[in-house]
Amino acid sequence: MKIAFVGKGGSGKTTLSSLFIRHLAETGAPVVAVDADINQHLGAALGLDEEACAALPAMGARLPLIKDYLRGDNPRIASAETMIKTTPPGTGSRLLRVAEDNPVFDACARPVRLDDGTVRLMVTGPFTEADLGVACYHSKVGAVELCLNHLVDGPDEYVVVDMTAGSDSFASGLFTRFDMTFLVAEPTRKGVSVYRQYKEYARDFGVSLRVVGNKVRDEDDLEFLRAEVGDDLLVTVGHSDWVRSMEKGRASRFEHLEAGNRTSLERLRIAADDSYHRRDWERYTRQMVHFHLKNAESWGNAKTGADLAAQVDPGFVLGEREAAGQAA
Template sequence: MKIAIVGKGGTGKTTISACLARLLGRDGYRVIAVDADPSLNLSIALGVPPEEAAKKPILFDEEEFIKSRTQLSNGLYVMNPKVDDVIEKFGIKAPDNVILIRFGEVKRAGSRCLCPEYAFLRALFSHLILGRKDTVIFDMVAGLEHMSRGTLRGIDLMLCIVEPSLKSIEVAIQMEKFAKELNIKEFSIIANKIRNHKDMELISGIMKKQPIISIPYDEAVIEADKIGVSLLDYSPNSNAVKAISKLKEIIKQNLNISH
């Protein structure tokens, strides 16, 4: 099962990715949690101790490694570099049977898709989506750019996080269009930071596609963030965790996911 978590900046992607990854891990799934956002917030949200994170480098910081996999001696580069050992080399042990991988920032900004670094990134996405049996959860960078690059082609489920704001709803509507173009099998909306029925009405009133779940606005999420602790460790019985547990059950039941 391959799940991508997308949406406007600050809507709750990392919080939900981390919690979902650990809850699926507790249920016995082998989960790879991918921090595909250069701001690298997922390790804290997962509750990875800093000393554990420090044991493994950030993938795109390892320029020599990427070069060794992608460059040919004649100045050309390999379109399909070897990536099948990347999880073993860069994977960090996180709680609840989760392995974290941190992509970091692709260094070749500006030249867009036609560079060895992006060839490596494309090959890696493809390997994680199509080449592995594990459950993979991608915590994506905010916005739409990654959608236009098509790196998420082949995933089973795209969860788009929406908060009660017009901007986040607009992003979700665009995301849905992209998801259709990429033939993503399942595109679902998650309403987050919901305080009351008016918040839900705002989302339901504008979006044709209705949220599969609403996660309440919960101070526990803010407090856990403030001190850099995983929500699941800080407040396992919080309403936000309860809602994300429900989301996990919906995913398992409706999508019939395999381990």
């Protein structure tokens, strides 16, 4: 299943996504972690040092390889150069599975050993000096969207994406690619402002959105969040000595995380699992096509010199059957 962590900058979404990834790894589940934030901190939150973080391969820099592999022998896609971030799969496209080995993971993912398991970590790559004034960060996040469009994930398989702060993900259809979106909100007016934006933008797309209250200190903080977000509030997380030590580079084993915070992480997993079991593959594919056609008309056709609407395979629905056919 695909899970996003979003929220205002400084809300703690990277910390919480890293804790959730550790929690999943502890269960032995296959996990792909993706850092799609403009500020790349997920690797460090998972315990990598600066040198290891700097050596992580950037997905954005490997976009030609990603496109060429995913295109496969799809006759509707003339070349990798005509693929854009929203290009949907069709008959002949190659699909990705969470637990498999493939050229995309070989090029873009690196194993990260945690206390009780190993996860694959992928990063979009930082916004570099060469990008200043000439590039948009969404061009890097586009590699994530393209991979998610071609990913067939099953139960008890997890892709956890630490998204860019605020509501920037609404610049594409990326926000519809997740079974569950956890919005991390502090108990302040600014803390819940992103929630209101997300709730409004996602209203018409069936996005499963739950709020994780972070930095909650007392009953007054809790009541504030309840009043502001209502039933969307799933769990709250308070102060953690374990997290404070981790941020200083002195974390103990994950099993020593406070019992209350471990319970909150398990409630996140249960909510995500429940949302996955209600996934509608036809709607998922239909939304993918919807945003592809919008992007094609807005800028894609002009950029590639091709009619990108012709890439849509009208009889194709992404799902387990297609993945099984590819494996065969």
